Amino acid sequence: MNTIFSDRIADVPRSFIREILKVSLDRSVISFAGGLPNRDLFPAEEIKRATSRVFELYGNDIFQYSNSEGDLKLRQYIANRYKEKKGLEINPEHILITNGAQQGLDLIGKTLVNEGEGVIIEEPGYLGAIQAFSIFRPRFLPLAVSEDGVDLAGLKAIAASEKAKLMYTVPNFQNPSGITYSEQNRREIVDILAGKNTFLIEDDPYGELRFAGTPKTPFAALMPAQTILLGSFSKIVVPGFRVGWIVAPEHIFNKLLVAKQASDLHTCHFTQYIIHQYLLDNDIDAHIAKIVAAYGGQCRRMLACIDRYFPADVSSTRPEGGMFLWGRLPGTMTSLDLFNLAVKEKVIFVPGDPFYTTGIKSPAFRLNFSCVDETTIETGIERLGKAIRLLAK
């Protein structure tokens, strides 16, 4: 029956993470596999109050169809916050509200990517981006990332010989590796790309979750005419409301808007209004500080446990923020083999394989630390250490 389907849908990798979720329903299994924010930190009471206020203030307007761009009050708030926190001058009219940043990727693919055109993708890279772009059948151009950013020699080679339409990046606390592009790495990327017909996508869902080090300059400041910036309330307020955004230069924005309209008319305004009201009535910086304190503690504990329970030749990144770190097995061990042993030890994670577009057997793996308390982290990393030793035998 497969012939009935479009060629594009055959190219979309199934989410391995989705499959893993089934295993993680067993309560006795400790999961470092998720990519979820910690539900205990959701500002539930504050959102309830914001919801009541929205009902009081806006009457039936919140139930009607609305504009495709999104709520202007919320877009104004986002623009003001960029100004205040990053010194970025952004016109709220160039902010498009989307169903999470994930939909931003779909709209960018729709608007900019012809079949066979080059899309530079971090290696390892965000699985959701690989899925979203696969729909538009690009040629993926993998570019290695290491602790301080992308492989600049690799980028120069691509820029010299290939026409890359897009370069997709998660420069802060990257998913899956947890690394952050250094200031130097960013500036060299800009030197290589500026003036070329390549748009840089700066996907920044985790940027506010910094628990160590110093903030770096956004690409949107370094190269505004060529940068498409994605943001989201998923990691700092709640993910379930599906409210994210795209900031794009005006001519790109206009086409993204056409794509948004064709895709689903508009994002739910009710949840946009609630988030806006929540932001007005509460101290979001204090809330973010709480999340950062928790995730920072959990990350430090995970790193301490790795030092203690993993063999010394297993390496890991040391994130300055976000929700993930990236381990690497020595020699010829593969993370998929480790996964199968780890399940028996009642601990799971995401093997590295799905984060590559090239179908490798990866020795690396992603560990999530945002959803697990420190005591459970200790137990889980101890179990995982045991599984690694079993695999090494």
Added chain:
Amino acid sequence: MNTIFSDRIADVPRSFIREILKVSLDRSVISFAGGLPNRDLFPAEEIKRATSRVFELYGNDIFQYSNSEGDLKLRQYIANRYKEKKGLEINPEHILITNGAQQGLDLIGKTLVNEGEGVIIEEPGYLGAIQAFSIFRPRFLPLAVSEDGVDLAGLKAIAASEKAKLMYTVPNFQNPSGITYSEQNRREIVDILAGKNTFLIEDDPYGELRFAGTPKTPFAALMPAQTILLGSFSKIVVPGFRVGWIVAPEHIFNKLLVAKQASDLHTCHFTQYIIHQYLLDNDIDAHIAKIVAAYGGQCRRMLACIDRYFPADVSSTRPEGGMFLWGRLPGTMTSLDLFNLAVKEKVIFVPGDPFYTTGIKSPAFRLNFSCVDETTIETGIERLGKAIRLLAK
């Protein structure tokens, strides 16, 4: 700068309706141009109560990421209602919750349409479908609709000579024409398509809004293996929550789900939960009856006014439900010329042109009756009659 964009985005028509919205912001203009449900009929108090109940019952779960399929309770409710109202046996596992039915079209395009493949589209047809499918660069195969359904000879010719991947239909109270496919027309369509590699999309957002005549058999009952059924809460509860659904055969469902995941992970569960709670705690049939009574009265009044104020050679459809009717000017008059005169008379509508994929100067036009009270309908149709007489001079 246009060369930077994908070929597909250049194919998407701008929404003329969107442009018209700007004119309709002038309060002195009577608008029959909208496609909105009547906001005065939104069950606002009931939704507020349902929201409070959802907060009480579900705690932080409603704020977290959730599954891509949608809330199973809501899908079960939808399946039960199909059983009860239409005798349809639908497995809730084959219902995918989408951001309104509009997103269903996007996901179907992603999953089934290769560039250049044939998509049969009603002529005139729903603008949102033309936009959604245009992204996937099909070859549109226009098929005329008249009072009792599609042109069967035309469909036979397409089926004999063309490979149509999809046939898109709005068989009940069609947008824009207001017509309903007769029982006979449906059965002949099924005779022509059954066993062929063509999927029929049964887009049915208005089906419950019947104020005259008798319900017809759904394609999902006549040809379940080849039908993809779209539904929505937009016209019977509220549109702003962006909750619709697709019912599809299992192998299609599985691919649609991959496309949904790649597009935006999942539809907001919070609004799904609220709608489900609203449906549990209230008599939705009584609510629909209220809407039907109002729209029926408004439609009858509009038809009576047309008889009274329009020249006798202007024809119109006589809808049995829904939100729209379709007028037609005699001779060589075009509805775009009428629009320009009508704006000066302070009344607007949607000219027929954007509902065709073939770029014609249409003599027809769409009138919406759901959003305008009966007195205003009288005034507006009188003004429009005056504009028609001015045009005929």
